[in-house]
Amino acid sequence: MFQVRVKADFAAAHFLRDYHGKCENLHGHNYKVYAHVQGKNLDEGGMLLDFTELKKALKAVCDKIDHTNLNDIAFFEQNPSAERIAMYIYEGIIELIPGLKKTDGESAYLYAIDVFETDNNRARYLPD
Amino acid sequence: MFQVRVKADFAAAHFLRDYHGKCENLHGHNYKVYAHVQGKNLDEGGMLLDFTELKKALKAVCDKIDHTNLNDIAFFEQNPSAERIAMYIYEGIIELIPGLKKTDGESAYLYAIDVFETDNNRARYLPD
Amino acid sequence: MFQVRVKADFAAAHFLRDYHGKCENLHGHNYKVYAHVQGKNLDEGGMLLDFTELKKALKAVCDKIDHTNLNDIAFFEQNPSAERIAMYIYEGIIELIPGLKKTDGESAYLYAIDVFETDNNRARYLPD
Numbered sequence: 001m002f003q004v005r006v007k008a009d010f011a012a013a014h015f016l017r018d019y020h021g022k023c024e025n026l027h028g029h030n031y032k033v034y035a036h037v038q039g040k041n042l043d044e045g046g047m048l049l050d051f052t053e054l055k056k057a058l059k060a061v062c063d064k065i066d067h068t069n070l071n072d073i074a075f076f077e078q079n080p081s082a083e084r085i086a087m088y089i090y091e092g093i094i095e096l097i098p099g100l101k102k103t104d105g106e107s108a109y110l111y112a113i114d115v116f117e118t119d120n121n122r123a124r125y126l127p128d
Numbered sequence: 129m130f131q132v133r134v135k136a137d138f139a140a141a142h143f144l145r146d147y148h149g150k151c152e153n154l155h156g157h158n159y160k161v162y163a164h165v166q167g168k169n170l171d172e173g174g175m176l177l178d179f180t181e182l183k184k185a186l187k188a189v190c191d192k193i194d195h196t197n198l199n200d201i202a203f204f205e206q207n208p209s210a211e212r213i214a215m216y217i218y219e220g221i222i223e224l225i226p227g228l229k230k231t232d233g234e235s236a237y238l239y240a241i242d243v244f245e246t247d248n249n250r251a252r253y254l255p256d
Numbered sequence: 257m258f259q260v261r262v263k264a265d266f267a268a269a270h271f272l273r274d275y276h277g278k279c280e281n282l283h284g285h286n287y288k289v290y291a292h293v294q295g296k297n298l299d300e301g302g303m304l305l306d307f308t309e310l311k312k313a314l315k316a317v318c319d320k321i322d323h324t325n326l327n328d329i330a331f332f333e334q335n336p337s338a339e340r341i342a343m344y345i346y347e348g349i350i351e352l353i354p355g356l357k358k359t360d361g362e363s364a365y366l367y368a369i370d371v372f373e374t375d376n377n378r379a380r381y382l383p384d
Binding site for chain 3: 002005007042044046055
């Protein structure tokens with residue numbers, strides 16, 4: 001089995017609704033994001049998939065929320081938690097590269113998204 | 129599936145009994161520790177669990193061994209190896225938040241503890 | 257379950273054959289490599305295995321390709337992709353410590369190799 005991980009980042013404002021603590025105030029983070037792809041076979045060039053293609057998709061999705069207030073985006077009505085941001089980025093990449101959706105387990109698929117709010121706090125989304 | 133990871137650190141002295149090499153001498157490390165929680169569902173606020181609560185528990189456990197000689201602590205009679213320290217921290221967090229013990233797999237649980245002796249050497253404990 | 261992870265690095269030149277993009281030009285990286293071992297039981301000293309032994313083997317394998325042009329090495333005829341480099345290092349460690357090959361799942365085994373081409377791009381090989 002092989003896995004490939006690429007990185008992107010974005011900066012955004014957010015606050016958490018119905019939360020008691022510092023995060024209920026509007027603030028922001030320099031978010032770091034990792035996209036992980038997993039698969040069984042390498043292509044003829046010895047690659048699971050091209051780092052560059054995956055990075056391009058990840059960056060395109062992050063660019064959509066870069067320098068925004070996440071609370072203004074419909075997807076985050078529940079809350080722009082790191083967990084929900086990871087789901088948002090997962091769905092954004094799948095929209096750009098539908099072939100990365102997990103199907104039979106034979107072809108390479110997007111198996112995890114990591115969102116770091118800070119270097120110390122990470123949320124990960126793993127689609128079923 | 130969602131995962132959340134938080135960090136703490138502590139500094140302690142230790143040496144390894146019955147070991148031939150540099151680690152048999154009393155020395156110390158700035159240990160870095162990560163606690164990982166995993167679960168299927170987000171709460172109404174879009175969170176697997178509150179980063180802050182998990183960090184508080186992790187910090188409380190690390191504080192108990194911060195600036196100590198680990199060899200003086202009963203739990204480490206076998207040896208204060210990074211693997212054993214990870215077990216110690218796991219058990220300490222479960223004592224503080226019993227709900228994080230793995231049960232039916234439906235609710236969020238503490239699924240791994242990482243202990244870095246140095247940036248290059250990591251041990252991980254994953255309870256069964 | 258326990259895991260241990262150690263690190264090494266090496267610097268090498270490479271280029272990708274049959275690739276359209278910057279990587280088709282001869283260039284190089286400071287590669288970072290992590291070897292992960294997993295197992296169920298600790299030894300009498302409280303260790304899954306000795307960090308030092310694993311690091312020694314990982315370093316010996318990395319030294320073989322340090323300051324080389326990876327494209328000149330027979331193993332990389334297909335391409336010196338990060339995925340293939342991870343396989344190369346896996347096989348090199350198993351040659352040095354055959355006991356780390358996965359067998360019945362009871363004894364500790366080498367379960368993953370990470371190769372970072374840059375801090376942002378990682379490939380991982382997990383033997384079946």
